[in-house]
Amino acid sequence: MxxxxxxxxxxxxxxxxxxxxxxxxxxxxxxxxxxxxxxxxxxxxxxxxxxxxxxxxxxxxxxxxxxxGCKLDHLQVSAPSGRSVHFDIPRLPHAPNHAxxxxxxxxxxxxxxxxxxxxxxxxxxxxxxxxxxxxxxxxxxxxxxxxxxxxxxxxxxxxxxxxxxxxxxxxPNIVAARAYFEGIEALPPYFQFRFDGVVLPGYGWVFPLSASSANIGAGFIRTGKREHHQSAQTAFNSFIHSPVLKSMLGGATQVGSLRSFPIRTxxxxxxxxxxxxxxxxxxxxxxxxxxxxxxxxxxxxxxxxxxxxxxxxxxxxxxxxxxxxxxxxxxxxxxxxxxFSQRVSHMALNRRALDWLVPLAAARPKLPEALVNILLGAKPAPEHLSFLRIVKGVAARL
Ligand SMILES: Cc1cc2nc3c(=O)[nH]c(=O)nc-3n(C[C@H](O)[C@H](O)[C@H](O)COP(=O)(O)OP(=O)(O)OC[C@H]3O[C@@H](n4cnc5c(N)ncnc54)[C@H](O)[C@@H]3O)c2cc1C
Structure with missing residues (x-):
């Protein structure tokens, strides 16, 4: 050969x-x-x-x-306070409006x-x-x-x-861990990005694979201060023991092992x-x-x-x-x-900002819509404008 x-x-x-x-x-x-x-x-x-x-x-x-796969057209973002905002996945020029x-x-x-x-x-x-x-x-x-x-x-x-x-x-500047769960009784049929019960700056997710099974995980950004004390596994454990996840996973079973991996952004x-x-x-x-x-x-x-x-x-x-x-x-x-995503991540992934932004986004639907359109590629990312100026601009106009 x-x-x-x-x-x-x-x-x-x-x-x-x-x-x-x-x-x-x-x-x-x-x-x-x-x-x-x-x-x-x-x-x-x-x-x-x-x-x-x-x-x-x-x-x-x-x-x-x-x-x-499991087709989803809706997502929820929850703040550390537990307040949530819901929105539909926006339509992109040459792609379906589902994930x-x-x-x-x-x-x-x-x-x-x-x-x-x-x-x-x-x-x-x-x-x-x-x-x-x-x-x-x-x-x-x-x-x-x-x-x-x-x-x-x-x-x-x-x-x-x-x-x-x-x-x-x-x-790699992020580490994340995930596990599969089956037998989840009240699994909402949408993506969940959760900031309650997670290590910040970081996030948790619940991504349904069917009506009763999901990929659940958590990741955190290495800031230099915390990395010697945290691992992706501890971030995951803190997430699945948060009140909302604990109640969601009450009768569920973890399938396979917890696995972690770094992420380069x-x-x-x-x-x-x-x-x-x-x-x-x-x-x-x-x-x-x-x-x-x-x-x-x-x-x-x-x-x-x-x-x-x-x-x-x-x-x-x-x-x-x-x-x-x-x-x-x-x-x-x-x-x-x-x-742009780096700027938003630095500014928004802390308790104070999230607890302010999520209720603001729930009251002003154009705000999450504008952000998701940029993140998913439907609208160009602004070159210089700061994330805070966008938030203030959208909030002022509505
Ligand atoms: C916990 C976690 C959750 C994530 N969630 C999402 C998500 O929901 N959606 C999303 O879009 N992205 C997600 N990502 C990111 C996504 O997984 C990666 O961006 C994606 O896999 C990158 O694809 P890739 O082809 O570049 O590399 P990979 O998919 O990592 O593939 C690299 C391949 O290279 C092989 N390889 C490595 N070194 C060698 C070598 N020396 N010789 C031969 N082969 C080698 C490996 O075996 C592997 O098969 C997540 C990442 C993590 C860690």
Whole structure:
């Protein structure tokens, strides 16, 4: 079997499978490697926001995902005080106005199988330890070595490979833990983002998978002060013992173990390329710093990288200026949104702000609507305007 490819992709999560699908679809010889054998689980809230759905449709898996997932069109946000605001998921220009919850064990396997059907050579159980760039290509070192013109790194929040090639990404700034529960008697049929009973700055979630089962979890942002005292597990335990969760989970059973994983949300300052190498998805820090959604950005950046690689291969130009152009495309698309989400996260994820904002949002529906439209990509994020000025502006006009 030849070990020479046009492109090697490391990591077969949503970012790697999406990049592999689009490249193979265009006739590129692609090798997709993952250290796990599939199907494999990925610790996640399993929520798919509407902006993830157009790519699933293009890949031809949206019907399979929708039929296996739980469709939701409404969400609730609860303040530390317990006060809540409810709203519908807004309509995006090219996406349905609903979201889905589907276990990653299933979603990632559907995406991978689709990539394989489109011609991708997938090899599981292959742990990539190093990459070496030469003037005419890259060598990928695992159990054996592979050679390509270019590599796409899609290794998620696991930064070991990036560190080994000197990219030194920052330590993931959020840690989160989740467990599955069954037999929940009064499970509301909508997304719940909860700030009552959680470690702040942080959040808890209840994402229904059916009428009586859910993915429940909690995460917190490492501020530097607290990280030596807190773990994702303790944040999770504090959340599920909060009064609302305790009552909701009264007759329920936890299925499987509690699992935790870090989250990287540092795209705004993260590197996205090095010689003959592009980074996609969470390897480029592409998880929203406020909401924690990253599957949508993983799918989108996989497609963007594939299109740019095709362009470079056609030109026969993998120079630094071409790699830099990929970074520019990502910045044009996401930089404002990530900076805005960071600002909101810094200002709003504390008890005082949340206890003020949630009742304000309940009384002024245009406020959460404006924020969710920006976060879900329906409206552009303001470049400079501070979050506080937006809140004051919306509140004054209503
Ligand atoms: C607790 C938690 C809850 C979350 N909830 C949500 C949510 O509800 N909705 C949402 O949109 N996002 C959520 N996220 C974020 C989301 O999980 C990630 O953004 C998403 O998985 C990123 O996709 P990816 O393809 O970039 O990386 P991943 O899905 O992490 O895939 C990376 C792949 O690379 C492989 N890999 C890593 N290193 C190597 C190596 N050296 N060699 C070979 N293979 C390697 C891994 O095995 C893995 O399969 C959550 C994250 C966490 C931790």
């Amino acid at each position: 030849s070990n020479r490819f046009d492109v090697v992709i490391v990591g077969a999560g949503p970012a790697g499978s999406s990049a592999a699908f689009y490249l193979a679809h265009a006739g590129v010889k692609v090798l997709l490697l993952d250290k796990a054998d599939f199907p494999r689980d990925k610790t996640c809230g399993d929520g798919l926001v509407p902006r993830a759905l157009p790519i699933l449709a293009e890949m031809g898996v949206v019907d399979a995902v929708t039929s296996r 889905l919850v589907i276990p990653r064990l299933e979603l990632d396997n559907l995406l991978l199988q689709r990539a394989i059907e489109s011609g991708v050579d997938f090899r599981g159980g292959v742990h990539v330890r190093a990459l070496q760039t030469e003037s005419d290509g890259v060598t990928v070192y695992a159990n054996e070595s592979y050679r390509a013109a270019l590599v796409i790194v899609a290794t998620g929040a696991n930064t070991a490979l990036l560190s080994s090639i000197g990219m030194n990404p920052p330590k 540092d795209f705004a300052s993260a590197p996205t390329f090095t010689e003959r190498t592009l980074l996609v998805g969470e390897a480029a820090g592409l998880v929203n710093p406020l909401t924690g959604d990253g599957i949508d950005f993983a799918l989108e950046s996989g497609k963007i990288a594939a299109e740019h690689v095709l362009h470079m291969l056609r030109l026969g130009d993998i120079s630094r200026s071409q790699l830099q152009a990929y970074d520019t495309i990502l910045r044009q698309r996401y930089q404002n949104l990530f900076r």
